[in-house]
Amino acid sequence: MVKNVLFLTGVLLFFFLGSQEGWSETVEVKIIKSTFIPTVIKIKKGDTIRWVNTEELLHTVTSGKAPDPDKKFHAAYVKKEFEVTLDKEGFYDYFCELHQAVMRGVVIVRPAASGD
Numbered sequence: 001m002v003k004n005v006l007f008l009t010g011v012l013l014f015f016f017l018g019s020q021e022g023w024s025e026t027v028e029v030k031i032i033k034s035t036f037i038p039t040v041i042k043i044k045k046g047d048t049i050r051w052v053n054t055e056e057l058l059h060t061v062t063s064g065k066a067p068d069p070d071k072k073f074h075a076a077y078v079k080k081e082f083e084v085t086l087d088k089e090g091f092y093d094y095f096c097e098l099h100q101a102v103m104r105g106v107v108i109v110r111p112a113a114s115g116d
């Protein structure tokens with residue numbers, strides 16, 4: 001009986017872990033000393049990015065090439081966190097409107113199926 005339960009748990013765990021490749025994830029970018037870390041982040045289509053502001057200073061997370069927002073996403077004055085789910089592949093430049101000379105980042109969204 002106990003053996004059967006263990007076996008079943010093992011099988012379930014196998015499928016659970018094995019199928020995770022295709023799942024959506026939430027990936028974190030931290031704002032530390034007015035820098036997006038990591039500056040370039042790669043995610044899968046459908047993943048969510050969460051920007052976490054670790055400092056007292058206010059920042060924005062604004063899509064586009066500084067100083068021109070392209071309105072794909074925008075968070076004015078991120079005090080703690082801001083999340084965006086990206087469903088389209090491609091390169092997304094973004095910046096902080098308040099510190100645009102130094103605060104810039106890139107999100108690369110790759111197809112959900114590709115593994116790397």
Ligand SMILES: [Cu+2]
Pocket residue numbers: 034058059060096097098099103
């Ligand atoms: Cu800023």
